[in-house]
Amino acid sequence: MNQIKTMFAQHPLFQDFSEEELEFLATCASAEQLDAGRILFQEAQEARHFYLIREGDIALELRHPKRGVITIQTLHAGDALGWSWLFPPYSWHFDARAMSHVHLLAFDAEKVRERLEQDNSLGYRLMKRFASLMLERLQATRLQVLDLYGTPS
Amino acid sequence: MEPLHSTSQVPMLPMQPEPYRIERVHKDTGDTFTLELKPAAGNAGFAFKPGQFNMLYVFGVGEIPISISGDPEDTASLIHTTREVGTVTRAMRALKQADVLGIRGPFGSSWPVLEAKDQDIVLVAGGIGLAPLRPALYHVMNHRSDYGKVVLLYGARTPEDILYKKELAQWRSKFDLDVFVTVDRATGNWQGNVGFVTQLIKRAPFEARNTTAMICGPEVMMRFTAQELIKRGVAKEQVFVSMERNMKCGIGLCGHCQYGPHFICKDGPVFSYAEIAWLLNLWEV
């Protein structure tokens, strides 16, 4: 248990969390590995976990009837992955595929949610961290879709 | 008494282009090409500082500013990478080996490669912005032991738009240079990073407090990149950007490239972010 805790205790997502809170999160976490090319989750599946990437790269993908598989974004060591677990109907919006051999920490979404519902202080703090993460990713995505390097017409 | 009409000895230089012959044309991407040039007459080398630009003239068509993208220590030939975006660049793209172009330059300020000695170097390029940064990277790699960590972060539109692919592969294989490439839109079987170039900053290996960063790309990209670097701890005086504006003369006389109090052609194109941050956030300056 303690070993798992050390894997995420320093992550900015959980910065300044109490020892008790970290220990609780450790009970929700499990270490996982995924070979390159394997699917971590698929669109429309139930979002049972959120992840911290410890090593390796993950691609968020979308299957397009004409263009095939499109990579929307890639995530890397240190990144948190997944926020569909936070909101009903708790289902993934994209596919996630390992681009290389990946080491992950998977957190049990249901268990974490239950605690957050009861412990609003922890709920607020974790939600704030996720919100700031989402904002950062949204801003980068906005720049990405602006097509800034395109040839002006 | 002086005669009314004699000939003048005051030279029109540097207003007159010098003829340069195209030694080689290389097509980089769908709309980008690189010209290798040598003086049409004589063997004079072309000395410049990384980040400087030339005015390139296509006979009878027009003249535009283009940054120099070759190795500053290889003065034998002059290298320009250009994207076809207007009348002059369109005409330029139609030129072939042995055709002649006019050159005036080099003009403008340069990347602070000498001042950045002993520091970590972070180069952030967006799109065609890699071309003006390449001379800085050449310099740093030529004098590798003068610097700490060296990182190149490069964002392109799609995998097809990635410039200098062969060279990037060589750079990637070096142990003393970290190269990260990302694309906005993945196409084909691209297996690399997807996301805006700012996303590369947080995981790039450099020590922010001892870093000089040089950014070149579209203005919006440079603004957000500078902010991201500063967020990571790089001093804003140590962040440099290269600006672009309309230019007719290149020597501070035509007035076109004014940017607040600055003339991009002579005070720039390279500025410290600290110097121009106040202008970058104003509309239509």
Add this chain to the structure above:
Amino acid sequence: MQGYRLEPSGLEQVFEKLKSQSYEIIGPKLKDDAIVYDRLTRVKDLPIGLTDEQGPGYYRLKKRNDDAYFGYVLGPQSVKHYLHPPVFSLWQAKRTEDGFAIPKERESAPRYAFIGVRACELNAILIQDKVFLDSDYQDPVYLERRKNAFILAVNCTQAAPTCFCSSLGTGPKVEAGFDLLLTELINETEHYFVLETGSEKGQVFVKDVNLPAASEAELEAAQNRVKATEEQISKKLPTEGIKDLLYASYEHPHWDEIAERCLSCGNCTMVCPTCFCTTVDDVTSLTGDTAERVRRWDSCFTSDFSYIHGGSVRPSSKSRYRQWMTHKLASWQDQFGSLGCVGCGRCISWCPVGIDITAELEVFRQERGQSESN
């Protein structure tokens, strides 16, 4: 003060001497219902007995009650037309086996003698000197013309309601930068000039014209005349804190209000004696064997001016007016160490909708003052 008395008839002698020194005489002349700088051959070419009435968007000529030679205030043009020509062929190139060649030899610059240059215009020349000559690269076109120039300045003996040189310290009294200076004195009984020298070139020039020294009374009359002119000037452009004021006003809504009136015609930039911007046209002969680069005045009020691939950096007329005014009064100080305005008021007279730079500045100043006191 030291000076000479010059009779109106003596001015012809000055003209002749300038011609004998192979100067082309450029001075005020009636043309197209305005007084413009043009080639003069004799004193009779001057706008004798004419004066001008000016106001925002207003310029009319009127007959005077006397035969004063310099009895007008300012025409639309300044000597900028000659020192920094509106259109100039920078070079011609011929196709050759080595691509192209540009002949190194060019026709030498003309030698201009400018007659009737006013204090504000002289200060504009001094400002353009900094722009074109105090730079890493000098403008060879300006340099040659400037070096060759002979300047016969004239003190203003009347002011227009559009004048505001006195608040900028650029007039109405001519202080420096001239070779010869005239103050015209005319009343029912007398018509003469007090002539002063301002350079070695000017001293040498008057030496062999053999003029009588002006009397104390005549010198005093000349001084009083200029003082009286200064008293006529009512318009002001207070310069204190002007740079910070404008730099702080980039996002001010008043630019929108100005833009509702501004036509983006660029008249203000054309008549301004300090505006220096140019563009180039690269043209070829029909056969394509020769090419030429023609430089011409440009205006920051056109959308092409700031065009880079993809569009104009300043698409709105508010950003263009803001660029112009901020340049004149703020960024010019950072670039060249002075204002880019000499208070001649031409931009006010020749603006088709009568936009008055001093009035617009006052709006920014007032609102700034209010927001500071709140």
